[in-house]
Amino acid sequence: MHNTGDRTQEDNSTTSVRAGLEEVIVTAQRREERLQDVPIAVTALSRAEIETRGISNVIDLKSIAPNLLVSLMPNSNVVSQVSLRGGVTINGGLYWEPSTGMYLDGVYLGKAVGSVFDVVDLERIEVLRGPQGTLYGRNTMAGAVNFVTRKPSGIFGGSASVEFGNYGGHVEKLSLDLPRWGIARLSLAARKEDRDGLVKLTDGGELDSRNKLGARAALGLDFSDNFIVDYRFDYTKIDQAPPHNQLYYVTPQGPLFTAAAAYASRDRLSTVSTNWPSYEQLDLHGHALTLTWDVNERNQLKSISARRTLRNDDSVDLDGVPITISTAKRISNLEQKSQELQWVGRTERLDYVMGLYYYEDDGQTINPHEFFFGSDNSQYGFGVEAKSAYGQIDWRVTDALTLTAGLRRTKEDKTTWRFKSATPVSLGPIPWVSAEASFAATTPLATIAYKVNDRLNIYAKYSEGFKSGGFQGEAGSADEAVIPYDPEDQKTFEVGAKFTSENGRLQLNMAVFHNNIENMHVNRFTGIPGVSVIRNAGQATTKGFELEGMWVPSEALRLQVSYGYLKGEYDEFMEAAAPGQPITNVAYNRSFPHAPEHTFNVNVNARLAQTVWGELRGSADYGYTASFYAYPYQIVTVDPSRATAGNTKVDSCGLLNLRLVLADIPLGGSGQAEVALWIRNAADEDQPVNFIDFGPGFFADYTLAYYPEPRTYGATFTYRW
Template sequence: MFMSSPTRSRFQLAVLPLTISLAYGTIAFAADGGLEEIVVTAQKRAERLQDVPISISAISGSQLENRGIQNVADLSSLAPNLQVSSTPGNASTSQIAIRGSVTHNPALIFDTSVGVYLDGVYLGKSQGSVFDAVDLERVEVLRGPQGTLYGRNTIAGAINLITRKPSGEWTGSVTFDMGNYGAQVIKAGVDLPRLGIMSLSLGYRDEKRDGWVKTNSGSSVGQLNNKDSQNFRLVANFDISRDLKVDYKFDSTKMSQSSALNQLWRADSWLYQSSPMLQAYGLTQATADLIANGNVAQYASQERKTRASVDGPSYERMNVDGHALTVSYKLNDSNNLKWIASERTMRWADGLDLDGSPLPIAHTQRDSHYKQNSHELQWQGNTERLNYVLGYYTFKDEGFTRNPQQYFNREWDMTSNYGFTTKVDAWFGQLDYKLTDAWTLTGGLRTTEEKKTVDRLQIFGMPAFGMSIVKVPAGTHAAKTFQSTTPMLSLGYKVNTNLNFYGKYSEGYKSGGFNGESDNVVDVTTAYKPEKVKSLEGGMKSTFADGKAQVNVALFQNKVTDLQIPVFVATTGSGSIVQNVGKSTIQGLEFEGMFAPMDGLRLQLGYGYLDAKYKRFMDNGVDQKDNRAFVHAPKHSFNLMADARLAKTSVGTLRGIVDYAYTSSFYLYPYQLATPGSTNYNPGYADAAATKIGASGLWNMRLLLSGIPLGHKGDKAEASLWVRNLTDNKKVNNMIDFGPGFGSLSQAYFTQPRTYGVSLSYKW
């Protein structure tokens, strides 16, 4: 249906070892040794995972803890066709791709392709989305457009982070981790005894780790790639009456650490002479000589560095506070009202030595302020054959970024500021109607109106020449209103309680906006269009072998119009502009499932396949659909896990856990595929091959002794030895490429090296 013969042959070879088709999801043992039933809230109500007619993976809190998964960035490749990485230079900003759809630029003004939600609250931006959530109960990964129930900016899917509710009893835990690079993590949580109508839970996490990149004498900082963050969480549940419940949640994250190494990957030997842009603007002879004599190319390396010299600002700071209030009222046995109100504020800043060398070539800083608030009202109900949810959602945000940039011994000095606002109003509804005991028809619709504004200032200064050029004057302002309607229709057939089939049509869209990083007034004030997708999906969900196995399969095809491509530009400064370049088709396959073949052993294996192509890619009036790389769309990705009980002893149960995640090669930038010497090669345009990430896999292992009895009845302890990136894979996971106009200066960002340590915990 979707694949050519050669592709089908390669696909069959890849799938043969995966015939048990087990995906990375939540697994726990039931009392009879089978798989425990999993409940998710992907459709705004509690349902069995196997009954939800969408492609979804759920990862439990114990699985998250055992695999060392603390935040969104750790999820990469752990669900089919899911890619997650930190953005270049930053540990607190995510870049998430699902089924080949991604937002490449993390700047505060741009919107995401994957919605991230914390206990039902939308996290509006990539910046600040990587934080260590305390007391995670599970993570749900929803693949495919979620435009009906989740709205804008879920064109690729959504990730739900769900935290644990207070128990109302005196319980708690303390965990201490120690590892190489001086790593220390302290986690503590406590549930207080119920006091009248209130149940209270408190949690805290503190992490510190030395940087795995040391710097040479004379550098601006002593280390890079270190960690220093603190997280706090408070949850208070109030049972006002039998029918009225109020939940308040507060989370806070503070981070202050050095940035990642911007490792120089490549550069022309004579940067000044090779760049027509630099020659056009000019430098003093002293600076030109400094750059030429310094020969930046000598600092380039395509092997992971653990020692470097940097001269620019290299830091990352974040302070985020979030408040959420949920009020639930039971109208009767069949109808409930829910109101979710939230407010989040963020102060975020970084400084990057973009050339990764001791030469004063490229330094940038960003200082961002962001605030968002939202309200969502839901009416959920059911009759004998009908389930429904109706609602209204409103969202406001505002942000401002000051982005000074300095180049070439500060002879280029950029003043670059932008601010923005967003106001969203949406109505939505979804109905599930049981046509018969076997057939269920589901329909949904969401209408959205959003108003956006932008304010921009950019000044290009050359202090050495006593000159400054106002590229975008103060007072530059634009506003635009976008509207969209996103429907969904699905049909499910339940053969029996253990076998379901479904077919689904859905639409989604990623918001339009303004190019707040541009140095051109027209680009700043001219809005780009929303990106839209029409998606077809068919799937099967099955449970067999007396409840000891589950196998889920999904096929999908996404057709995207007004495709948004962020184009990195290095004209009078670094930044990106978004362009609507045309159309694309992304289709593929996903396996997900789980096995418990014998008591004490569970196995998981997941596989994702992607076939992504441009149908139109307009660049300067020419259709380049066959000469541009499709980004963040690896053809193959898979993951496997084995969790085995090795022994039961008087001092606890010994378990071994091994997991492996693999991703085939993919491109990071939509650059030209043509190679030097071919007829359609453009020497003034960047090469896709220069930012191609090779295929790689990562192994993690843990040996865990659980259920260690202590003196008090019911108190338990755990001890484990763990290692991540067992083989010390030196994988590049992101890059920046300035292109030929800036001497082909490129930086690479590596995954962290092998880490290992011990974890001790006590629970009461």
């Protein structure tokens, strides 16, 4: 059952487009299976695709899969905001937990903060859509993203590359496989990126720069043919400038906001003025130890132990202008530990996975603010201890029919503490308070899969997801700080089909889903300085359709297309329509955030010529996202004291990336070189992709906008041996 990571032709990103489609192997169900056999909506990217598309972290996924929307959290370049089938986390605070689980070599990454780090030596990426509450568990209600790194081969080899681009950008990468030494296999890799800021400051500084170092070490110890130990270490060091909080709109109300209005612009600015230091620093260490024992040909036991530590220190001029209206600073620490035991096996008619999982984390954030009318020292801490047991059985009733049943039981104990001092006192000081609460859920799975023939598989699935409740880290009062919000849960019905043509040149995968969500978590900025609150909106429904296709009409051309349709709406949103009015269902007048109705991606990869200098290839990658609302606010303005959703509506946008490659350049011996010219955001799209709306409660409508990176271009030189 073992794969010790021997190098294959598919490891090389210069592999030519073949006459048929390669067989894609995924581990979405904790065991190796053909993508076309797995009754799950999965998008899988091979190493060659990852390098061709220039993917190094979660932000690069963007809209690469149907109904997937990935962006940066406002005012940070190290916090991701992932929306999958309408499931999203809007707040970037460490006390929040994402709705889409991210995994690195089987280890769960518990927070969105620090999730934008470069994963060095990626072998494969899997995007699992829909609840993964049985096999994956914590906070995978919307889905899961698996990052799988390459195993050390024990054969000497590697690659080195250097990249140069505009804005002074340059990237250096090194991946090295060392020869086997006894029972040991070792690989080392590193990636260094630097870039000048995209926005210049009038005082000579800059914003939105890059200064990142990522490193990885992978050690494999083959104690015997059936017992292997794998150790992984990853390290990230970031010290750069955050994006500009560009003032998009402000009500010219009073002398202060009238003065700020002079700096407001709805066009992306390249030179600005601020009056507060802006920086972001991240230090991340990850350790993972995996023990794999093949008990026999049919049973495997695995232990995955992990520990990750994070320190994030940032400071932003939150108002975006050279007037002290709003500033923010965060000093955060987090430690997480996890342990998982898996038993994967099979009989003549059964495949089964069983496991025990333990996770704990502990962190705190110091979050002071300076405002035009005062200041506060906001601090909060958080912790969780989660335990779960799970099992899933696939019964092959016949060679064509497979029935699957799964169940997971989860229990989470959460703790919190909150403190806030303020000047003046009217800002609402909070004495030191603490609280704890427990949450539990049982999440089942049932699937019927039918193999019509060797080329067509269909399935119907029912699954449930669970995201536990918690506490308000940024609570505005002592009472709110100790009262937990309720868990969110989801019931999903899905029908899908996976088809491969007889000649192997065409592949089509489709899925239709319907989600019923209870106690949906929504985030609201209250207008009170430094206070965002989490509310249980009530009930919601999301439904949609997904299509992925791949076609290889000839050895020289490969086409990939994906399309997602999504409809999200509230069935119940309990809130007072305006202050003083009774609490009623206002679902008809609340926007569904980060849920674009249409997402579309097309990738064309073509061999243009075969020359004595190598193979000339070109690729074009286009991703389209329809318009969507950034926050769950009122659609029609009924209450002027609250924010209106249309003020932070993100317009539809399409991003085009182009790449021209001369690959397989012979240099003598076993080494080969590659030269690539590339352009990202070739059309220079420049409308906002995210917002912060302070709302009327901040004494004036004050809206900040965040823009995509402008057109960038450059060249990459790679040598492989």
